[in-house]
Amino acid sequence: MSDSQLKNDEYWRQILSEDEFRICRQKGTERAFTGRYWDHKAAGTYMCRCCGVPLFNAQAKYDSGSGWPSFFAPISPGIINEAADESLVMRRVEILCGHCDSHLGHVFPDGPEPSGLRYCVNSASLGFVAQDD
DSSP: OOHHHHOOHHHHHHHSOHHHHHHHTTOOOOOTTOSTTTTOOOSEEEEETTTOOEEEEGGGEEOOSSSSOEESSOSSTTSEEEEEEOSSSSOEEEEEETTTOOEEEEEESOOOTTTOOEEEEOGGGEEEEEOOO
16 A cells, blocks of 8 residues: 555645645646755755655756756656646646655656656655765
8 A cells, every 4th residue: 555545635734834735745836946956966865755765866866957856867766656647738747756646746758868858856845865975
């Protein structure tokens, strides 16, 4: 059973800010160039804000020019789930935490090598743990 099946909206409202709840649990988004990690350059690991599962290594982060944190690959295969998103005029691919189903953002086929993918993520969906030197 996934984490999302065990925890309801009341639980998430208690541990997330209003903005984090809107983004992570209701599939919202933050405005470009406003999130705390869009221009973040420290070494470390980006975690799911809701459940703490490691999602992206900072080494996979790059400046896509989009205004959101962008990564070319998740930290491990299967940690990110995908779902069709037809909420706007264009068809997009939503990305979700594979553990708790938190909405992270979207993936696009216009990223750099080696994957050619751009995982475009809301800062509000992420936490960060700095790498020990």
